[in-house]
Amino acid sequence: MLTLAPPRTAPCTDSGTSAPFAMGTRESGFYRHDLDGLRGVAIALVAVFHIWFGRVSGGVDVFLALSGFFFGGRLLRNALLPGASLAPGTEIIRLVRRLLPALVVVLAASAVLTILVQPETRRETFADESLASLGYYQNWELANTASNYLRAGEAVSPLQHIWSMSVQGQFYIAFLILILGWAFLFRKLLGRHLRTSLIVLLTALTIASFVYAIIAHNADQATAYYNSFARGWELLLGALVGAHVPHVKWPMWLRTVVAFIALAAILSCGAxxxxxxxxxxxxxxxxxxxTMLFILSAANRMADPHVTSGRMPLPNRVLATKPFVFLGAMAYSLYLWHWPLLIFWLAYTGETRADLLTGAVILLVSGVLAWLTTKSVEDPLRYRAPAGKPAVTVPLRVRLRRPTIVLGSIVTLLGVALTATSFTWREHxxxxxANGKELSGLSSRDYPGARALVNQARVPKLPMRPTVLEAADDLPQSTIDKCISNFADPxxxxxxxxxxxxxxxxxxAGGSHAEHWITALDLLGQLKGFRVVTYLKMGCPLLAERLPRIPGSGEPYPQCFDWARAAMREIVADRPDYVFTTVTRPKDTQPGDVMPEEYMPIWQTFADNGLKVLGMRDTPWLVRDGEPFFPRDCLADGGGATTCGIDRSVVLGDVNPASDLPKRFPLMGLLDMSDALCRDEYCRAVEGNVLIYRDSHHLSATYVRSMTPELGRRIGAVTGWWP
Structure with a gap:
């Protein structure tokens, strides 16, 4: 994920001496070793905050800015040189040699650990994200997951952190095309004004990206977090500073103050x-x-290479010492390793976070693997002597381990094997x-589902359906028909x-917890002669809260309020015979469920307009240790119907919290299907040979289908439409 930089000159000579400050290429000896140190500090912050605090440290943003500075600034300066050679192929090869080998090794190791540690149900997601990581579109894959309520509650991916590498990879290619294309087209036309035109263009793009980031952040922050266009300004700003920094000069006292302030801001940002x-x-x-201020704090050395390192600000000199430069040298691999090791350890132990000792072990193992990967994979495949020159511009240790056909072939074969395996699993x-399509025709005698609870139907010994691999796709027809608006669709x-x-x-009407009843309502409508019209949006029950949040994740969801108002106006205008919607929600931090006050204005609006309501008590949300719990994962990991369930008292109160609503709103009739989902004391994962949940809180369409007779009986009792 980290910054791209040209080949290195000799490393620092000792741990207490600052390495020479420089700018541009390491071949020229003109390079900023303090920024290598800053990169090392940033990756340490990322790892520490991930492992012990579960927070974002801001280190990734430092990486993005440094990437723009190193790659964008160098490319921009080179493009502006008179007669400079424009060789995009060379740049692309440099990128491939720098970024792919370590990534392939970590992905291959993660694939093995996924098979050994995680349940079978996680393999498809891993396959999708492996391909996305290799193709450098992982950020868009995660953005789709964030905006997709069907996947939003899934366990954290061991490849989630690679989104930032994808953003950088996309930036590298786009910036390369932009700069080289602009220079090629306009160098002769604009002449000495080429630099000005490029700076104006990049400044405009930086401002546009920043404005877009604010707009996207306010509209859908969870999706904007991974958006390349919303992140572009961070890299573009680094490129702009990289182009200007050789021309910046300011007094030593000011540079020192700026360096201290900048480093303090970077260190404290995550807190x-x-x-x-x-x-x-x-x-x-x-x-x-x-990050930009820290870069500029040593700008005098860039402008005048004869300025000694001793005159650099103290923070810059400290970060240019050998320990920090060493950490920065393996920062890319350390970033790659620390997150999957943490996630796989949590998956293996069932813990929700690492304690001090365990976190230290994870960090130590990550560091060892990062060092081995850097020494044995990255450096040999990354560095080589320039054509026609002796290999004196690269470290001796690197010259003794030049890229070999064997090592390159092994990495290539790993990448091919990983790609082939991912495609094979997706085909599986x-x-x-395709087999799951038969779920709608399962025999009610063999698969009684809810009838085993409601009617004490006999349950034969047969394999559970849907299977753990079918469950995620056992969806209501309205989802398949795209009749529910997603998070980004107003x-x-x-x-x-x-x-x-x-x-x-x-x-x-409402969110996906109203939607999953469509399977039974559709069947009842055909049998009893009524029409069902849907007004649905993911994660958005009918409510009057002006600043709602996405249920389960807590992410801001301002669009929900506007959608709910529009839906209410439409429903009132359409005047249905009944409005079917949920009337309760789980409590945020306590056991049981609740009827939120934000729902009351909705019931009042229906009452004021003479609309009758069928108020359904919400489905239990399965949570363990504050995290969504997936029965299908538990079952795939060897659990049983009972061990993969949950105590009823944890998810449902003894009394329906909406039970008093009909007294205040006589046109409301309550529906409570809890006894068709849970036994008296326990909510199991499987009833009547049917898996109840397709994720942590949405019912499988097959189980809802088995509840059709009981739901029909209760609706008939409320409406009087049938006996």
Missing amino acids: FINGVEEFPGPWALVPVGA MTVQR SLRKCSYGSVAATRTIAL
Whole structure:
């Protein structure tokens, strides 16, 4: 994930002496070793905050800024030189040699650990993200996950951290095309004004990206976090500073003050700013701006290479010493290793976070693996002597380990094997989905599902359906038909189910917890002669809260309030016979469920307009140790129907918290299907040979189908439409 830089000159001579300060290429001896040290500090912050605090440190933003400075600044300066050679192929080869070998090694190791440690249900996600990581679009894969309510509650991926590498890889290619293309097209036309035109262009792009980041952050922060366009300004700003920094001169006292302030801001950023919620918005200016200031604090040395390192600000001299430069040298591999090791350890132990000792061991193992990867994979495949020159511009230790055909072949074969395995597993899952299409036709005698609880139906000994691999795709038809708006879609989508020509209508309205009843309502509509019209948005129940948050994740969801108002206006105008929606939610930090006060204005609006309501008690949300719990993962890991369930008292109160609503709103009838989901004391993962949940809180369509008779009986009792 870290910054791209040209080949190195000789390393620092001793731990107490600052390495020569320089700028540009290491071949020329003109390089900033203090920024290598800063990179090492940043990766240490990333790892420490990930392992012990579960927070974002701002180190990734430092990396992005340094990447723009090293790669973008160098490329921009070279493009502006009269008669400079424009060789994009050379730059791309440099990128491949720098970035891919260590990535392939870590991905291959993670694939093995996924098979050994994680349940089978996680393999498809890993395969998708492996391909996304190798293809450098992992950030968009995660953005899709963040905006996809069907996957939003999944366990954290061991490859999640590679999103930032994808952003940088996309920036490298886009910046390369932009700069070389602009220089090629306009060098002769603009002549000495080429530099000015490029600076103006990049400044405009930086401002546009920053403005877009603010807009995207306010609209959907979870998705914007991974958005390349919203992150572009961080790298572009580094490139702009890289182009200007040789021309900056300021007094020593000011540079020292700036260096201390900048380093303090970088070190403290994670403690004072919750980057998970605030980035890439305006608060990202803190780590990025501090990085730019730290770069500029030693600008005098860049402008005048004869200035001695001893006259550099103290923070710069400290970070240019051997320990920090050594840490910076293996920062890329350390970043790659620390996150998967943490995630696999948590998956293996079932813990939610690492304690001090365990975290230290994870960090130590990550460091050892990073050093081995840097020494044995990165350096040999990255460095080589320039054509026609003796190999004196690279360290002796590197010259003794030049890239070999054997090592390159091994890394290539690992990449091919990983790609082939990922595609093979995805094909296997396609076959599983094809088999899953038969779920709608399962025999009610063999797979009684909810009838085993409600009617004490006999349960034969047969394999559970849907299987753990089928469960995630056992979706309601409205999801398949795209009749539910996703997080980023503000539109109101209306679809009809049941008996579409019937005169009686039930409006199914709210979020996905109202939606998963469509399977039973559709069947009942066809059998009993009523139409079901959907008004649905992911994660958005009908509520009057102006600043709602996504249920389960707590992410801000301002779009939900606007959508709910639009849905209410439409429902009132359509005047259905009944509105079917959820009337309760789980408590945030305590056992049981609650009827939120934010729902009351909704019921009042329906009452004021004479609309009848079928209020469904919400489905239990399965949570363990404060994290979503997936029964399918537990079952795939060898658990049973009971051990992969949860105590009823944890997820449901003794009394329906909405039980008093009909007294205040006589047009409301309550529906409570809890006894069709849970036994008296326990909610199991499987009933009647049917898996109840497809994730941690959405019912499988197959189980909802098995509840159709009981739901019909209860709706009939409330509406009087049938006995």
